[in-house]
Amino acid sequence: MAFSSHSRVKTTATWPPVESLVLAILAGLVVLNLRWDMHKSALLIVAETVFYFSLPVVFMVWLQRRFGSDSKIFEQRRLVFGIQAGAVLFGLLPVLFQFLTRTFSYGDPFEVTALTMLMNATWYLAVFSRIQRFGRGAFVIGSCLVLFVCFMTQSAQVFVFAFLYLAISLWWLLGNYWERFESKTIDGESKSLPVRSLTVVVTFVLLVCVGSLALFLGPLRQAVGTTGFMPTSGGNSWYDAYARSGIGDGDMLTASENATSSGAVDSNQLIEDDRPSMYDIVSEKFDGPVKKKKRRNRSQALSAVAKEIDKVVLAEQAGRSFRTVREPVQKEEERKLQDRITKALFFVEGEVPARFGVDTFHHFDGWDWTKPDLGQYRLNDPEIRVEEKFGKPWFVLRTEKRDFLTASQAHRVKMMRLDTNSLPAPPFLKSWHIQQVDQLDLFKWNARGSLVMDGEFIPSHTVIDFVSEIPNHHILREEVKLSSGKRADSTWGSFWNWLDGWADSNVVSAAYPVIEADLDSPYIQVAENGTKLRLQEVLNKVTEDVNPGWAQVDAIVNNLRSNFELDPTRVASPECEDSVASFLDQAGGPSYLFATTATQMLRLAGYRTRLRSGFLVQRKDFDRVSRQSVVDTSNLHMWPEVCIDGRKWIPVEPTPGYPLPRNVQTFWQWTKVKLVTAINWAVGNPLSSISTLAVAFCSVWFRKELVITVCWLLWRLLVMGPANLRLRFTRQFLDLRFWAAGLPRPAFVPIGQWYSQIEPDSASEFIQCWHAANFSQSGWDTPRGQTLNVCKQAVATLTYRRIRNFINKNTL
Amino acid sequence: MIQTTSKIDALREQLNKSLVGKQDVIELVIACLIARGHLLFDDLPGLGKTTLAKALANTVGGMFSRVQCTPDLLPSDVIGFNVFDQKNHSFDFRKGPVFSDLLLTDEINRATPRTQSALFEAMAERQVTVDNQSKPLPPTFMVIATQNPVESHGAYPLPEAQLDRFAMKLKIGYPNSEDEVSMLGQFVGEAFSNQVIQPVLTLEELSQVQAEVALVEVCESVRRYLVELGAATREHASIELGLSPRGLITWQRVAQAWAFLQGRNFVIPDDIQAVAHPVLNLRISNSSENADLIIREIIESVAVPVEKT
Incomplete structure (x- = not known):
C-alpha cells in the first residue's frame, strides 16, 4: 500500500503529520458547529476558535526559533515537561474565557465549555504530535469529542464532519498500524489487531453506531433522548442562565410553586393577572375590528339558511367570531428578546417552522368568521386514550392509520400567558403528554371539533409534549x-x-x-x-x-x-x-x-x-x-x-x-x-435551456482548457507573490498543463527531463532556478525580477498547444 | 572552479581522442575518477577497454602499473612480498604493482579468487598489509579492471565482495559506423603505435578536484530518494542481494561527481538517475540477466522528489 512506503522513512521535522492536524481541525469544526447553533454571537465564537487554534502554532514557531526545528528537541525532558504544562494551561483557557464572556452575557453552557476544553486539548496535542504518545492522545480525545457532539446535536453539518473524521481516522489508523497488523496476519501467529488500535477501532465503531442512532431516531430523540444527559436547571431553587434546558426535566406542574426554577422567564411578570384573551391577542396583532358594521343583504328565503343565521348571531353574541374588516395595523416596534420572553404566550422546543392551531372558524358572512355548532356535519372525533410510553402516561388519539402520514415529529410546549383551554396542537396530532397527568376526562372534544382541556384555561407553566405526524403529499x-x-x-x-x-x-x-x-x-x-x-x-x-x-x-x-x-x-x-x-x-x-x-x-x-x-x-x-x-x-x-x-x-x-x-x-x-x-x-424557456446546455456542453468538452485558463488566471495573480511561491506555482501550473494536454508527468521522472522533452532547451532557465531553489542548501540568489521573467518564459514556452503538438507528432 | 573546469575539459578531450565516439562512457569514466571510485570494464574483446584504461592512466600524471591477470598469478605478484636480505640479515619489502596511482588489472576474472582477494584491502582502504605490516597506498589510488564476459573457460567470476568495491561497471559497446570510419583513418600510415598522450592533470590537481567533488551538496530530499531507491533494490523480487550501505555511499559520491561535471555544486534527482545504471549494474548483474530492465523497474518504483521537504 502507498502509505507503507512513506511510513518507512521517518521525518525529523518538528511539525506534525498533516493527518493529525486535519483530524484535530475536523474535531474543532464539529465543536464550532455545535457552538454556532447555540451561541448568541457567531462572530465571537469564530474569533475565539481562531485564537485557540493559532496559540499552539505560535508556541511551536517560538520553540523552533529557540531550540531548532529538528524533532530531536522533543527528546529533552525539561522541554517536554514544559510543553505538557502548556497543554494543561491551554486546556483550561476556555474556563477563563467563560469568566470574561459571561460577564457580558455571551457565555456558553457548561457542557459546551467542557467540549471546548477538549477541543483545545486535541488541537494542542495534534500540533505537538511529534512528541511520543501526543499524536495518539490527540486522536483519542478528538474521537471522544466527536462522539459527545454527535450525542448532543441533530445538525446535519456535524454529522458530515463526523463521518469525514471517521474516514480520515480510519485511513490514519491503517497508515499507522497496517504493517503491524499485516505482518501478524501473514505469519499466522495472530490475526487480531494490536490492543491499542483495537481500542481505537472499537471507539470508532461506537461512534458510528451512536451517530447513526442519533441520525435515525429523529426528532423524538430530542423529546426523550437527551433529557437529563447534561446539566439542567430546575427542581430546586438554583437557577442557571446557561443551563442546557430552560424547560427542565419535568418540573412541569409543580413549577408553578417555584417559578424561578423553570427557565429564563421573569417570574414576577408571569404571575400577573392581566392574561390576554384570544380576542386581545388578535387585536394586538391585527389591530381592532371596525365597529360599525354595514348592513348587508342576506338571503332569508330558505328556512335552513335562516336557521344558520340564527346560529351565527348566537356565535357572534358569544364573542366567538373574527371580523375580517379591521383597522390598519400599527407599525410593529422592534422587540428585544427579553421583551418577547416576558410577553411570551408559550415556549416551544422542537422543529420549526411549525403551526399550532388553537381555534377554528366555519362560517363566513362577508365580514365575520364565526363558529356555530356543526351539528350533523361534524366529523367523527377520534377517541382519546391513555397509554404508557417510556414509563409515562401519554394521551393518544385513536385515529385510522393513513399511509400518507409517513413521519413523526415531537414538540414540547410550555404554556405561559396563553389564556385558553384549547390545546395549541400541531396538525396531525397523534399523542401528547403532561407530566404526572393521566386523567382521561381532563381532555375532550368541544362542539366545534377542537381539543380542549377541562377548565377555563390551561395553567401557565404547564409543559406539554406533542407527537404529531408529517404528511407525504406524493402518497x-x-x-x-x-x-x-x-x-x-x-x-x-x-x-x-x-x-x-x-x-x-x-x-x-x-x-x-x-x-x-x-x-x-x-x-x-x-x-x-x-x-x-x-x-x-x-x-x-x-x-x-x-x-x-x-x-x-x-x-x-x-x-x-x-x-x-x-x-x-x-x-x-x-x-x-x-x-x-x-x-x-x-x-x-x-x-x-x-x-x-x-x-x-x-x-x-x-x-x-x-x-x-x-x-x-x-x-x-x-x-x-x-x-x-x-x-x-x-x-x-x-x-x-x-x-x-x-x-x-x-x-x-x-x-x-x-x-x-x-x-x-x-x-x-x-x-x-x-x-x-x-x-x-x-x-x-427554450432559449435559456439551449444556452445552458451549450455552456454545459462546452464546459465538458473543453473542460481541460477551462481548467487551464482558470489556473492561468490564478497563476497570474499568485505569480506576483514572493519568489519561492512564484516558482512553486509556476511548476505546479506547468505540471497541470502537461496533465491537461494528456502527458502527465510520471512520479518517477524529474521535472527537468519531462519538460525538456518538448524542446531540449525549453524552460531550461526555469528548471535551473527550480533546482537551485529546492536542492541547493546554500540558497538561491536569483534576483526577484529575474525570477519573474524566468517563470513567465517557462509558461510562455511550455504552452498547452505546444505540448499537444508534441503528443500528436509522437503519436503519428 | 574555472581552472578545474578547464582541466576537466582537457582530460575529456584527451580521452575522446583515444576512444572515438564514446563521449558518454568517457563522461562516466571521468566521474568515477573524480569520485575516487574504482572502475570495471566489462565487454567483449577488442572494444577499447585497455586502450581507454591506459589513456586515462596516461592523462593523469602519476605512477601507472599494469597487471595481466592469469590463473597462475599470485597475490604476492600484485601486492608485493618480503625478501630476505642476506647482507643485512633483514627482510626487504618488494612493492608490487598495486603501489601505484593507477592500477590496470587486465582480464581480472582470469585471476584466481585468491589473487582477486588480494585487492580487497587495497580497493576499500587504500592500503595493503603484508606480514602484519600495513603499507599505505597513494590517496589517488584507483583500480581499473577489465573483464571479458564471453569466455568462461579458465575464468573466475568476481565475488560480490569484490564487485561492491568497484564504483561502476561500464560497457563500451561497438562504435557506430561513422566513428569506425574515422577510427580506421587514424591508423592509415601508422606502422607502429606512436600516439603519445600528455598528462593534463597532476596528482595534486586530481586530489583537489576530488576534494571539491566531495563538497558538492546533497540535500535531505535527495538523500531520502537515494535511500528509497536502495530499499527498492533490497525488496525487488529478482535481486538476491540488494544495495549495501557502501553501495549507497558510492552511488551518492558518483552522483556528486556527475553533478560536478554538469557544473553544479548540488545534486539533483536527475544526477542520481543518470549514474544509476553503471552503479547498479555492477551490483545486480549477477542476480539477473535483465539488469537494465530491473534497474528501470527500480527507478520507476520510487517517486522522485520535486521539492525540498
Whole structure:
C-alpha cells in the first residue's frame, strides 16, 4: 500500500503529520458547529476558535526559533515537561474565557465549555504530535469529542464532519498500524489487531453506531433522548442562565410553586393577572375590528339558511367570531428578546417552522368568521386514550392509520400567558403528554371539533409534549385518488400527464376528485353576495387547465401566493360589502384576508375547508441560548385547512412569505420532482435551456482548457507573490498543463527531463532556478525580477498547444 | 572552479581522442575518477577497454602499473612480498604493482579468487598489509579492471565482495559506423603505435578536484530518494542481494561527481538517475540477466522528489 512506503522513512521535522492536524481541525469544526447553533454571537465564537487554534502554532514557531526545528528537541525532558504544562494551561483557557464572556452575557453552557476544553486539548496535542504518545492522545480525545457532539446535536453539518473524521481516522489508523497488523496476519501467529488500535477501532465503531442512532431516531430523540444527559436547571431553587434546558426535566406542574426554577422567564411578570384573551391577542396583532358594521343583504328565503343565521348571531353574541374588516395595523416596534420572553404566550422546543392551531372558524358572512355548532356535519372525533410510553402516561388519539402520514415529529410546549383551554396542537396530532397527568376526562372534544382541556384555561407553566405526524403529499395524492397536471386533451397533454405521473408514481391516472356532495355543509359555505361570482371567475381562470383534486388545491393556493401581495396596511374598506372583494380589488392585504380568500375559493371549488387560527412559529423565533422558540402575539396567524379524504385536515399556506406546512418526501420522490421541474423549465424557456446546455456542453468538452485558463488566471495573480511561491506555482501550473494536454508527468521522472522533452532547451532557465531553489542548501540568489521573467518564459514556452503538438507528432 | 573546469575539459578531450565516439562512457569514466571510485570494464574483446584504461592512466600524471591477470598469478605478484636480505640479515619489502596511482588489472576474472582477494584491502582502504605490516597506498589510488564476459573457460567470476568495491561497471559497446570510419583513418600510415598522450592533470590537481567533488551538496530530499531507491533494490523480487550501505555511499559520491561535471555544486534527482545504471549494474548483474530492465523497474518504483521537504 502507498502509505507503507512513506511510513518507512521517518521525518525529523518538528511539525506534525498533516493527518493529525486535519483530524484535530475536523474535531474543532464539529465543536464550532455545535457552538454556532447555540451561541448568541457567531462572530465571537469564530474569533475565539481562531485564537485557540493559532496559540499552539505560535508556541511551536517560538520553540523552533529557540531550540531548532529538528524533532530531536522533543527528546529533552525539561522541554517536554514544559510543553505538557502548556497543554494543561491551554486546556483550561476556555474556563477563563467563560469568566470574561459571561460577564457580558455571551457565555456558553457548561457542557459546551467542557467540549471546548477538549477541543483545545486535541488541537494542542495534534500540533505537538511529534512528541511520543501526543499524536495518539490527540486522536483519542478528538474521537471522544466527536462522539459527545454527535450525542448532543441533530445538525446535519456535524454529522458530515463526523463521518469525514471517521474516514480520515480510519485511513490514519491503517497508515499507522497496517504493517503491524499485516505482518501478524501473514505469519499466522495472530490475526487480531494490536490492543491499542483495537481500542481505537472499537471507539470508532461506537461512534458510528451512536451517530447513526442519533441520525435515525429523529426528532423524538430530542423529546426523550437527551433529557437529563447534561446539566439542567430546575427542581430546586438554583437557577442557571446557561443551563442546557430552560424547560427542565419535568418540573412541569409543580413549577408553578417555584417559578424561578423553570427557565429564563421573569417570574414576577408571569404571575400577573392581566392574561390576554384570544380576542386581545388578535387585536394586538391585527389591530381592532371596525365597529360599525354595514348592513348587508342576506338571503332569508330558505328556512335552513335562516336557521344558520340564527346560529351565527348566537356565535357572534358569544364573542366567538373574527371580523375580517379591521383597522390598519400599527407599525410593529422592534422587540428585544427579553421583551418577547416576558410577553411570551408559550415556549416551544422542537422543529420549526411549525403551526399550532388553537381555534377554528366555519362560517363566513362577508365580514365575520364565526363558529356555530356543526351539528350533523361534524366529523367523527377520534377517541382519546391513555397509554404508557417510556414509563409515562401519554394521551393518544385513536385515529385510522393513513399511509400518507409517513413521519413523526415531537414538540414540547410550555404554556405561559396563553389564556385558553384549547390545546395549541400541531396538525396531525397523534399523542401528547403532561407530566404526572393521566386523567382521561381532563381532555375532550368541544362542539366545534377542537381539543380542549377541562377548565377555563390551561395553567401557565404547564409543559406539554406533542407527537404529531408529517404528511407525504406524493402518497397523499395516491391515497385520495387525486391527480395533478394538465388535462389530457392533446398529445402534449397526455405527455404532461405521463410526466407528472412518473414524477409521482403513485398517482392513479383515472383520478376523480372527492368533492363534498352535501351543499348544506358548513365546510363548503360561501358568503352569498356579489363577490361569489367574482370569486368564481377567478377560480375558473386558476383551475382552467388543472384536473380536479389536489392539483386544484395547489393551483388555488399558489395563485394567491404568487399573484397577491402581503401588505398589513391594505385592510378591507369599512364600506365594502365583502372583505374578499376588497382583497381582490387591492390585489393583496393582511394574512387573515389571504386565509379568508383561500378558504372561500377552495369551498367554491367544492373542497371542505375551514379557517384555522393559531400560531406560526418560525426560525426567527428560535432563541439559541435557551434552545427554544418564544411565541408571543406576533406569531398569531390564520390559515385554511382542507379535508380531502373526509378524515384529516390538511393545512395549506396561501400567504406569500410564510413558510409552507411541513411535508416530507423520499429522496427518489424529490429527485423525480426536481427532474420534472427541470424539464418543465427547459421546455418553458427554450432559449435559456439551449444556452445552458451549450455552456454545459462546452464546459465538458473543453473542460481541460477551462481548467487551464482558470489556473492561468490564478497563476497570474499568485505569480506576483514572493519568489519561492512564484516558482512553486509556476511548476505546479506547468505540471497541470502537461496533465491537461494528456502527458502527465510520471512520479518517477524529474521535472527537468519531462519538460525538456518538448524542446531540449525549453524552460531550461526555469528548471535551473527550480533546482537551485529546492536542492541547493546554500540558497538561491536569483534576483526577484529575474525570477519573474524566468517563470513567465517557462509558461510562455511550455504552452498547452505546444505540448499537444508534441503528443500528436509522437503519436503519428 | 574555472581552472578545474578547464582541466576537466582537457582530460575529456584527451580521452575522446583515444576512444572515438564514446563521449558518454568517457563522461562516466571521468566521474568515477573524480569520485575516487574504482572502475570495471566489462565487454567483449577488442572494444577499447585497455586502450581507454591506459589513456586515462596516461592523462593523469602519476605512477601507472599494469597487471595481466592469469590463473597462475599470485597475490604476492600484485601486492608485493618480503625478501630476505642476506647482507643485512633483514627482510626487504618488494612493492608490487598495486603501489601505484593507477592500477590496470587486465582480464581480472582470469585471476584466481585468491589473487582477486588480494585487492580487497587495497580497493576499500587504500592500503595493503603484508606480514602484519600495513603499507599505505597513494590517496589517488584507483583500480581499473577489465573483464571479458564471453569466455568462461579458465575464468573466475568476481565475488560480490569484490564487485561492491568497484564504483561502476561500464560497457563500451561497438562504435557506430561513422566513428569506425574515422577510427580506421587514424591508423592509415601508422606502422607502429606512436600516439603519445600528455598528462593534463597532476596528482595534486586530481586530489583537489576530488576534494571539491566531495563538497558538492546533497540535500535531505535527495538523500531520502537515494535511500528509497536502495530499499527498492533490497525488496525487488529478482535481486538476491540488494544495495549495501557502501553501495549507497558510492552511488551518492558518483552522483556528486556527475553533478560536478554538469557544473553544479548540488545534486539533483536527475544526477542520481543518470549514474544509476553503471552503479547498479555492477551490483545486480549477477542476480539477473535483465539488469537494465530491473534497474528501470527500480527507478520507476520510487517517486522522485520535486521539492525540498
